[in-house]
Amino acid sequence: MRKITPSMQKVAIGLFILLGFSSFTQARPAERWLHVRVVESGEGETVNVNMPLSMAEKVLPAINQGDLHNGKITTDMHMQDVDLAAILDALSTAPDNEFVTIQSKDENVRVAKVHDNLVVHVVENGKGKDGEHVDITVPMRVISALVAKGTHEMDLTAAIREMEQMGDATLVTVQEASETVRIWIDSSNTGQ
Amino acid sequence: MTTREKVLWTIAGIALVGCFLTARGGIVNVHVVQRQPEVHNIHVIVPGILVTLTLHMVPSRCFRDSGSDLRQWLPVVRATSDSFAKMPDTVLVEVTDPRERVVVRKSGGSLVTDVNDADENVHVSVPVRTLRDTAEILASKQMP
Numbered sequence: 001m002r003k004i005t006p007s008m009q010k011v012a013i014g015l016f017i018l019l020g021f022s023s024f025t026q027a028r029p030a031e032r033w034l035h036v037r038v039v040e041s042g043e044g045e046t047v048n049v050n051m052p053l054s055m056a057e058k059v060l061p062a063i064n065q066g067d068l069h070n071g072k073i074t075t076d077m078h079m080q081d082v083d084l085a086a087i088l089d090a091l092s093t094a095p096d097n098e099f100v101t102i103q104s105k106d107e108n109v110r111v112a113k114v115h116d117n118l119v120v121h122v123v124e125n126g127k128g129k130d131g132e133h134v135d136i137t138v139p140m141r142v143i144s145a146l147v148a149k150g151t152h153e154m155d156l157t158a159a160i161r162e163m164e165q166m167g168d169a170t171l172v173t174v175q176e177a178s179e180t181v182r183i184w185i186d187s188s189n190t191g192q
Numbered sequence: 193m194t195t196r197e198k199v200l201w202t203i204a205g206i207a208l209v210g211c212f213l214t215a216r217g218g219i220v221n222v223h224v225v226q227r228q229p230e231v232h233n234i235h236v237i238v239p240g241i242l243v244t245l246t247l248h249m250v251p252s253r254c255f256r257d258s259g260s261d262l263r264q265w266l267p268v269v270r271a272t273s274d275s276f277a278k279m280p281d282t283v284l285v286e287v288t289d290p291r292e293r294v295v296v297r298k299s300g301g302s303l304v305t306d307v308n309d310a311d312e313n314v315h316v317s318v319p320v321r322t323l324r325d326t327a328e329i330l331a332s333k334q335m336p
Contacts, residue, residue: 031280045289050282055275062267189282 032164035184035191042178050191057160071157088147091118092140107131116140124176132176139166210239217241218301218319226312240322247329255333262331273324277301 034056036049061071091099091113100111110121117137124131145158166185174181184191193201217240226232276298285296292309301321307314 043289045287047288048283048286050284052275052279055272055279058271058275059268062271064264064267189280 030187031189032166032185032187033189033191034163035182035186037180037182037191039180040178041180048191050189052189053160053164053185057157057164060157060160068156072153072155074153085147088143092144113140118143132174134175135173136171137169138171139169142166213241214239217244217322217325219317220319220322221315221317223315224312225314228311240319240325243322244325244329247326247333250333252333255330262327262334266327266331269324269327273320276303276320 032053034049034051034053036047038045038047040046057071060068064070067074094113096113096115098110098112100109102109105125107125108121108123110119112119112121117139120134120136122132122134124133139162142159142162145162146154146156163185168184168186170182170184172181172183220236220238220240220243222234222236224232224234226234279298281297281299283295283297285294287294292307294308295304295306297304297306299317302317302319303323304315304317306316
């Protein structure tokens with residue numbers, strides 16, 4: 001039987017490290033991108049913004065301006081004696097349900113929890129076909145991360161960290177006669 | 193070695209160091225093509241290292257009364273440039289309307305801004321490293 005020489009051992013160790021490194025780099029999750037697209041049909045203006053969530057996660061804690069400090073916004077969460085954090089905490093543990101349904105001559109509003117997402121749906125029907133449609137879908141875990149229990153802060157960095165774990169999803173769509181807004185997350189840097 | 197050879201070696205050495213510093217700092221490229229009302233074609237190419245070296249030579253007192261405090265934005269500049277380095281080349285912001293198109297993108301190690309409209313085309317490419325170094329120098333010069 002052939003003896004294993006020290007040089008063969010070195011080569012084997014080198015290959016092992018190389019393979020380990022390459023599998024580590026391949027296993028890394030793809031970069032998640034936040035996209036904003038605004039299309040104004042009246043003026044014919046289009047705005048596209050593409051930003052990696054990892055960049056937002058690193059940059060936000062570095063901004064210390066106004067109410068934004070270390071990636072958190074200090075806010076009065078007990079607005080008019082309403083504990084928003086407690087409400088959101090209750091929402092996150094509640095089963096799927098319709099929480100608010102308003103149907104009026106001017107608009108229909110629906111707030112519901114569907115498949116662990118908080119869904120807000122607003123349809124303005126008072127202006128015929130010019131009415132505004134707003135759809136917001138945010139995973140409950142993002143909201144829970146955003147509104148840390150027992151604090152008066154909104155933790156934007158924690159929310160972004162949660163967003164990085166999300167699959168491809170549309171967060172916000174606003175449609176009105178002259179303008180369309182879409183905010184979504186995916187792994188493409190072009191947002192196409 | 194003759195005097196002529198010494199001079200040639202010195203020039204070659206300076207050129208080599210210059211190339212190294214230019215490659216390290218990148219190139220600031222500004223190209224403006226104006227079509228109306230007058231035709232102008234301005235193209236400025238400056239090594240990024242030259243920008244930072246020039247700023248080093250400007251006396252600090254020139255920046256002390258500038259009003260804006262850059263120091264508070266330094267962590268943001270650092271975090272942005274670190275993330276920028278790891279990001280693939282991509283369009284970050286694109287604004288298009290019938291009259292104008294503005295694109296801000298990452299290309300290589302540079303932040304590139306293109307503004308194109310009927311009257312003029314503006315292309316500005318600045319290495320992120322130069323932007324960061326510039327911010328660091330200006331902030332240090334603002335210190336009392």
